[in-house]
Amino acid sequence: MATTTIETFRCMACGHEYQEDVERGEDKERGCPKCRSNSIRHLKKKAVAKG
Amino acid sequence: MTFAEVEEISGYVGNFTAKIRKKARFVDPTLCNACGECEKVCPVVKPDEFQTGLSSRKAIYIPFPQAVPCSYILKMDDCLGNNPIACGECAEVCEKKAINYDDNDEIVTREVGAITVAIGLDVYDPTEMDEYGYTRFNNVITSMEFERLICAGGPTGGHFVRPGDHQRPKRIGFIQCVGSRNPKIGRPWCSNICCMNTIKDTLLLADHYPDTENIVFYQDIRAFGKSFEDMFQRSKQAGTRYVRGIPGDAEEDPETGNLIVTVENTTTGKLERHELDMLVLSVGVEPPKDMDKISGLLTLSRTSDGFFMESHPKLKPVDAPTRGVFFAGFCEAPKDIKDSVCQAGAASSRSGALLNAGEIQIEAITSRVDEVKCTKCGVCAPVCPYGAIIWKKGETAAVIEAACAGCGACGATCRFDAITMRHFTDVQINAQIHANLAERPEDKVFAFACNWCSYAGGDMAGISRFQYPASNRVVRTMCSARVSEEMVLEAFRCGAPVVLVSGCHYADCHYIDANRQTVKRVQKLWDKLERARVRPERLQLEWISAAEGQKFAAVMRRLEELRKTVTAEEIAHAREALKPKPKKKKAPKQEPVAAAAAT
Numbered sequence: 001m002a003t004t005t006i007e008t009f010r011c012m013a014c015g016h017e018y019q020e021d022v023e024r025g026e027d028k029e030r031g032c033p034k035c036r037s038n039s040i041r042h043l044k045k046k047a048v049a050k051g
Numbered sequence: 052m053t054f055a056e057v058e059e060i061s062g063y064v065g066n067f068t069a070k071i072r073k074k075a076r077f078v079d080p081t082l083c084n085a086c087g088e089c090e091k092v093c094p095v096v097k098p099d100e101f102q103t104g105l106s107s108r109k110a111i112y113i114p115f116p117q118a119v120p121c122s123y124i125l126k127m128d129d130c131l132g133n134n135p136i137a138c139g140e141c142a143e144v145c146e147k148k149a150i151n152y153d154d155n156d157e158i159v160t161r162e163v164g165a166i167t168v169a170i171g172l173d174v175y176d177p178t179e180m181d182e183y184g185y186t187r188f189n190n191v192i193t194s195m196e197f198e199r200l201i202c203a204g205g206p207t208g209g210h211f212v213r214p215g216d217h218q219r220p221k222r223i224g225f226i227q228c229v230g231s232r233n234p235k236i237g238r239p240w241c242s243n244i245c246c247m248n249t250i251k252d253t254l255l256l257a258d259h260y261p262d263t264e265n266i267v268f269y270q271d272i273r274a275f276g277k278s279f280e281d282m283f284q285r286s287k288q289a290g291t292r293y294v295r296g297i298p299g300d301a302e303e304d305p306e307t308g309n310l311i312v313t314v315e316n317t318t319t320g321k322l323e324r325h326e327l328d329m330l331v332l333s334v335g336v337e338p339p340k341d342m343d344k345i346s347g348l349l350t351l352s353r354t355s356d357g358f359f360m361e362s363h364p365k366l367k368p369v370d371a372p373t374r375g376v377f378f379a380g381f382c383e384a385p386k387d388i389k390d391s392v393c394q395a396g397a398a399s400s401r402s403g404a405l406l407n408a409g410e411i412q413i414e415a416i417t418s419r420v421d422e423v424k425c426t427k428c429g430v431c432a433p434v435c436p437y438g439a440i441i442w443k444k445g446e447t448a449a450v451i452e453a454a455c456a457g458c459g460a461c462g463a464t465c466r467f468d469a470i471t472m473r474h475f476t477d478v479q480i481n482a483q484i485h486a487n488l489a490e491r492p493e494d495k496v497f498a499f500a501c502n503w504c505s506y507a508g509g510d511m512a513g514i515s516r517f518q519y520p521a522s523n524r525v526v527r528t529m530c531s532a533r534v535s536e537e538m539v540l541e542a543f544r545c546g547a548p549v550v551l552v553s554g555c556h557y558a559d560c561h562y563i564d565a566n567r568q569t570v571k572r573v574q575k576l577w578d579k580l581e582r583a584r585v586r587p588e589r590l591q592l593e594w595i596s597a598a599e600g601q602k603f604a605a606v607m608r609r610l611e612e613l614r615k616t617v618t619a620e621e622i623a624h625a626r627e628a629l630k631p632k633p634k635k636k637k638a639p640k641q642e643p644v645a646a647a648a649a650t
Contacts, residue, residue: 012577012590013591028557029556038592039590039591039592041587042574
């Protein structure tokens, strides 16, 4: 079964930030849901140090 | 070669090597005379896949009546066992001694010059659409099951009966577009064949059983082929009623087994209730399940709906993007028998022409590896969408020029300048960057555009007279994947306030999937710019097709607005911050002997 994770994206054209379910290994053209630009930056989760 | 599967394909146009697994039949086809004695004595009974499970077969059987060669095969998964032999009845009765329980799969290697992919289709399984009760009600069947039931070679010998009580149905409903044109279940495409298949079924029913009442529930009837409209009119004249509206669900009368459907007839605007003896789900078709495997074997790309993508939808509709590979039939797009036969003919002509020519002409735009500069890292090999780069650990990379299509993804990936893209070299592209940004770079929006789509989109904007600011300076590359990180950074170093990288839409990439490398590279660049405290928004990515002149103009207008927000300080900071760092000189290692002597 395909694994999905919720990933955060930011549109580099209008600044809109949104989350989307991403299937592992999916090959999909991304477009901003607000302005439809393709300048979509995938914001990677930052690692949190446990102490 | 039947009952065989392609395991591996290597090589390139004119020189493919295919490794084929010839599956074990356990019956020697040269000895078997299809007398059927083995089948009679076989005690195993399994659902017959060819008859869509409506009848049974034995473990030893002929898969379908027209099978070539016409000989039995023994399905070992169903057999009671050959190790130790638990039954052995078939071998005992076979006079020709054709059955061999010790048969094994055989691997065959063939050298071929061209390959035609004709792997067919799968039919949609409507079990997930529970609203029509396909798994709950006996008298709800699919169009494929209908086909077997009305066929003279079918399980009932052509006597059309309900599976529930084996009575002849008098009122039959057909629901169209089950598993087609439905984005909710991930199948937005039209399956192309279902409308005409249903029309043909209604004509068959009208011919065999004139007293049958047929109702077709549809959203559109797509009868666009030769004589298809005529068939549709004949079906209506034969008494078939066409109701424009798709029922939401179906219920069963437990006493009679009849199906009750309620539908809004969108032509009259009235709600209609129909009691039917049988409900036929006109199921759509989908790409076969082993598309992934074939796609991997031949490095083929697929459209968003999963079918194989052709080299060009108008000019090369039977060619795959990989040279020497052709398509025939459904795997490329849903099509009927006539279109499939046409495409198969075209594919065979294309491969014939290719093979008869003896040699092929290729574009001069190909990659070349500099063996001296190559560090043998192998990073270039996996980015090539065509598998045109040969690399083995510890060896320098080499390009098969006949397989290289000239996207330049490898050249942009190589960090050691070891790959030169003929006619689009780093030196040539950098010279264009420098020339375009030589004067007043702060007033310019710098764009990289791919040859096939984005650059053509710019042309379209021009010839369509779409207005956009004159500030843009466009550099053309064959593919957006040719644009390396260094090229983008060089544009910023030259003072560009805004840089755009643009290419084909995902489904349109002219180099299979090379533009996915562009996405990865731009993502990296955004991170890099942020680390250098350069506003990452100054780098933009857009997919613009050749027809999207309007989008090209809109993007340029938007980027001009963005350019106006970039200050002189920001440009100056970027020039400094993105300067290539000088490489650290390694201190020469002291020879251990010399070091010891010094002490």
